Amino acid sequence: MTNEAFTHLVDAHYAALYRFALSLARNSTDACDLVQQTFYIWATKGEALRDGTKAKSWLFTTLYREFLRGRRRDARATSLEDLPPGEKDIAAEEVDRVAKLDAATVMTALQSVDEVFRAPLTLFYLEELSYIEIADALEVPIGTVMSRLSRGKAQLRAALVAAERGSGENGKVVAFPANKEAKRA
Numbered sequence: 001m002t003n004e005a006f007t008h009l010v011d012a013h014y015a016a017l018y019r020f021a022l023s024l025a026r027n028s029t030d031a032c033d034l035v036q037q038t039f040y041i042w043a044t045k046g047e048a049l050r051d052g053t054k055a056k057s058w059l060f061t062t063l064y065r066e067f068l069r070g071r072r073r074d075a076r077a078t079s080l081e082d083l084p085p086g087e088k089d090i091a092a093e094e095v096d097r098v099a100k101l102d103a104a105t106v107m108t109a110l111q112s113v114d115e116v117f118r119a120p121l122t123l124f125y126l127e128e129l130s131y132i133e134i135a136d137a138l139e140v141p142i143g144t145v146m147s148r149l150s151r152g153k154a155q156l157r158a159a160l161v162a163a164e165r166g167s168g169e170n171g172k173v174v175a176f177p178a179n180k181e182a183k184r185a
Contacts, residue, residue, distance in 0.1 A: 006043060013056060014035065021038075023126070038062050056133075057133050060129070106160065110156060113155045113159065117149075121149060124149055
């Protein structure tokens with residue numbers, strides 16, 4: 001693979017892989033490491049892929065495998081929760097930027113969803129992969145993907161309702177009426 005082709009591949013998939021890695025790892029340092037490791041593996045083994053149109057699925061699958069491998073080895077970098085209190089503080093600029101994001105409440109709620117359900121939710125809604133692509137990336141049957149998406153949506157919905165209750169009337173999350181009569185009211 002030429003340098004130009006590799007650069008094009010990185011440009012095309014870096015942001016999506018980073019978002020997926022961030023949803024799995026829950027911190028930017030580990031997410032960056034996962035993405036970098038994924039592209040390293042592509043650089044060393046990617047030419048073995050026969051069908052170039054499946055590069056995106058291959059990259060997501062590789063990233064997910066690396067995440068699982070890191071968890072099994074328990075060799076991942078120190079997470080924010082493990083840092084001393086003084087080092088946990090995020091720069092004020094970063095806090096202001098995150099506070100202005102419309103999806104901040106949703107992303108917080110997504111982080112509260114069990115990991116087994118969070119991965120397919122992220123791939124489906126944020127990365128817009130099909131059920132088949134998700135099944136390939138996570139190496140599970142398509143029925144398992146559909147089941148995990150259903151259960152993940154239920155957990156996400158519950159987390160959003162809890163966030164709404166915690167934020168009062170000025171919250172960013174708006175509940176949907178349960179029936180037509182409530183909708184008219």
